[in-house]
Amino acid sequence: MAILVVGSIALDTIETPHGKAVDILGGSAVYFAYAASFFDRVNMVGVVGEDFPDEHVKLLHTRMIDTEGLQVIKGQTFRWVGSYEGEMNNAKTHSTCLNVFENFQPIIPEKYKNSEVVFLANIDPDLQIGVLSQVTKPKLVVCDTMNLWINTKKKSLTKLLGMVDIAVLNEGEARLYAGTQNLIKAAKHLLEQGPKYVIIKKGENGAMMLSSHGFFATPGFPIEHVKDPTGAGDTFAGGLVGNLAKWGKVDKASLRKALIYGCVMASFTVEDFSLDRMKKLDNKDISDRYLEFVNLTNFHF
Amino acid sequence: MAILVVGSIALDTIETPHGKAVDILGGSAVYFAYAASFFDRVNMVGVVGEDFPDEHVKLLHTRMIDTEGLQVIKGQTFRWVGSYEGEMNNAKTHSTCLNVFENFQPIIPEKYKNSEVVFLANIDPDLQIGVLSQVTKPKLVVCDTMNLWINTKKKSLTKLLGMVDIAVLNEGEARLYAGTQNLIKAAKHLLEQGPKYVIIKKGENGAMMLSSHGFFATPGFPIEHVKDPTGAGDTFAGGLVGNLAKWGKVDKASLRKALIYGCVMASFTVEDFSLDRMKKLDNKDISDRYLEFVNLTNFHF
Numbered sequence: 054m055a056i057l058v059v060g061s062i063a064l065d066t067i068e069t070p071h072g073k074a075v076d077i078l079g080g081s082a083v084y085f086a087y088a089a090s091f092f093d094r095v096n097m098v099g100v101v102g103e104d105f106p107d108e109h110v111k112l113l114h115t116r117m118i119d120t121e122g123l124q125v126i127k128g129q130t131f132r133w134v135g136s137y138e139g140e141m142n143n144a145k146t147h148s149t150c151l152n153v154f155e156n157f158q159p160i161i162p163e164k165y166k167n168s169e170v171v172f173l174a175n176i177d178p179d180l181q182i183g184v185l186s187q188v189t190k191p192k193l194v195v196c197d198t199m200n201l202w203i204n205t206k207k208k209s210l211t212k213l214l215g216m217v218d219i220a221v222l223n224e225g226e227a228r229l230y231a232g233t234q235n236l237i238k239a240a241k242h243l244l245e246q247g248p249k250y251v252i253i254k255k256g257e258n259g260a261m262m263l264s265s266h267g268f269f270a271t272p273g274f275p276i277e278h279v280k281d282p283t284g285a286g287d288t289f290a291g292g293l294v295g296n297l298a299k300w301g302k303v304d305k306a307s308l309r310k311a312l313i314y315g316c317v318m319a320s321f322t323v324e325d326f327s328l329d330r331m332k333k334l335d336n337k338d339i340s341d342r343y344l345e346f347v348n349l350t351n352f353h354f
Numbered sequence: 355m356a357i358l359v360v361g362s363i364a365l366d367t368i369e370t371p372h373g374k375a376v377d378i379l380g381g382s383a384v385y386f387a388y389a390a391s392f393f394d395r396v397n398m399v400g401v402v403g404e405d406f407p408d409e410h411v412k413l414l415h416t417r418m419i420d421t422e423g424l425q426v427i428k429g430q431t432f433r434w435v436g437s438y439e440g441e442m443n444n445a446k447t448h449s450t451c452l453n454v455f456e457n458f459q460p461i462i463p464e465k466y467k468n469s470e471v472v473f474l475a476n477i478d479p480d481l482q483i484g485v486l487s488q489v490t491k492p493k494l495v496v497c498d499t500m501n502l503w504i505n506t507k508k509k510s511l512t513k514l515l516g517m518v519d520i521a522v523l524n525e526g527e528a529r530l531y532a533g534t535q536n537l538i539k540a541a542k543h544l545l546e547q548g549p550k551y552v553i554i555k556k557g558e559n560g561a562m563m564l565s566s567h568g569f570f571a572t573p574g575f576p577i578e579h580v581k582d583p584t585g586a587g588d589t590f591a592g593g594l595v596g597n598l599a600k601w602g603k604v605d606k607a608s609l610r611k612a613l614i615y616g617c618v619m620a621s622f623t624v625e626d627f628s629l630d631r632m633k634k635l636d637n638k639d640i641s642d643r644y645l646e647f648v649n650l651t652n653f654h655f
Contacts, residue, residue, distance in 0.1 A: 139535050140535045140536075141535075234440050234441045234442075235441075235578060235579075235580065236558070236576075237576045237577065237578040238578055241578075255559065257537070258556065258559040258560075258573075259559075259571075259573055261573065261576065267649075267650065268576050268650045269650055269651070269653070270560075270573035270574070270576060270650055270651055271573055271651065271653070272559075272560055272562065272571035272572055272573050273571075275537075275538045275562065275569050275571060276538065277536060277538040277539055277542075278536075279536065305655075306653075306655035309652070309653035309655070310653055310655070312653070313653050347653075347654060348568075349568065349569045349570055349571055350570070350571055350572065350651065351610070351654070352570070352572070352607075352610035352611055352613070352614050352648075353648060353652070353654070354606075354607035354610070354611070
């Protein structure tokens with residue numbers, strides 16, 4: 054099933070204990086689209102400035118990602134400068150220049166409107182709702198968000214949660230939204246807002262999922278050489294949603310497997326800056342790591 | 355197989371966001387012994403003062419825990435006063451009165467000396483080594499430790515690591531010992547010191563195990579109502595070691611299952627203060643939660 058993603062496209066400058074990279078390709082829509090493209094067709098909507106290197110668009114095309122929805126407008130591309138220290142669990146933002154992203158109005162091209170799967174990456178929840186009004190009855194809608202919108206647009210975000218099938222948040226966001234430190238309570242509170250499934254990302258500690266059928270929990274894939282955690286969450290969503298689209302159904306078994314594929318894709322992303330690790334992947338690398346994941350978590354002998 | 359445990363016995367005063375409890379039964383040997391007693395026979399060595407309530411000893415006897423190794427000496431029992439806030443991942447120590455525990459010299463009763471399984475709970479590594487010199491060829495030796503000994507007695511601790519089969523540490527201790535933030539690197543470094551298996555406890559995020567056969571990772575059992583996390587790590591070790599003793603073998607399958615039983619026992623302990631939740635357990639509660647664990651982590655359909 055075709056996947057529509059709407060989100061940010063960025064040029065990131067990132068420093069981690071393992072190096073520094075300047076103006077590298079990033080953004081939630083980019084990480085998501087690239088990861089999902091290993092599983093199904095992706096239609097991408099986002100905005101860049103005139104300075105956006107053409108090689109990045111070409112890179113997306115090598116994965117058959119459709120970029121008709123990429124708006125190129127006068128000005129500079131969204132830029133984020135950040136760093137990570139120690140365990141690299143939290144990014145420190147040094148500067149955020151929204152540039153052309155500041156007034157981003159997602160316009161869904163006609164040919165994308167019947168995309169069966171929609172991923173609303175982290176943008177203003179009012180824009181996310183606006184995207185849903187432009188698409189024709191998608192079979193699966195998944196959303197992400199961030200602290201900023203929880204703090205400034207909680208009402209809109211809550212409305213959005215009532216319109217999606219799956220809400221994907223990280224643990225800090227889930228705690229902030231629900232106003233509780235206990236993640237299980239937070240997940241239950243989020244589920245009460247309307248989504249059928251709530252998935253909470255826990256970085257190196259894996260993820261958990263809650264639905265009316267109960268809990269699912271998984272550890273993260275152990276990675277010894279984490280170089281840059283940027284984009285891990287969006288890559289996770291790409292693996293998850295890409296798999297659900299590929300299999301064409303959303304049930305207990307497909308969701309759990311898809312979530313593991315999300316962890317697998319995220320585990321690759323953190324091994325290098327930008328898309329550098331994913332660029333080297335083929336399908337066998339992905340299925341091999343999935344099997345490794347099965348092996349390292351199995352205790353049902 | 356009989357299990358010998360040597361560790362602390364304490365009267366704890368604990369405050370959490372969910373209440374306060376004064377002079378309640380605690381200590382690493384107590385939590386370990388009580389949890390392990392659901393699976394096999396436990397011989398306990400420790401020290402208390404004359405003020406130690408007899409009802410606590412009787413409680414241990416209800417679980418058939420042998421207390422011949424319990425030294426009752428003149429003075430006050432070890433007391434710890436601590437509190438937890440927010441996510442309750444870290445205890446804040448308000449006071450530690452070692453009292454009779456300060457000069458604790460473990461004496462292993464004659465009838466304990468052929469215990470097949472030995473758990474060296476968190477005490478001075480020189481004393482842990484001293485315990486090993488008193489026992490006759492145990493089949494399985496497992497140790498725990500804490501930040502204090504890593505900071506003050508690293509050489510002795512390193513010697514001990516070369517003498518045990520399994521080292522169980524929490525994530526902070528593993529990072530401190532290895533001098534790295536990356537847990538996988540930390541586990542590898544610990545394994546290089548000699549133990550066959552390194553198990554790293556991650557609180558609500560479960561645990562991981564490393565051996566020459568590779569990794570095993572599990573999430574924690576999701577607990578909505580965490581009342582007091584004290585003793586979770588020792589209870590985890592009790593479930594783990596108790597199961598290995600019960601099955602009488604240490605291989606890939608038994609270790610992974612035993613580790614899950616460790617998570618199960620820890621998940622009960624945190625639901626109430628002291629041993630209050632474990633006191634209400636029967637074997638069916640434990641096997642039911644184990645099955646729940648299988649169910650909530652399974653993605654191999």
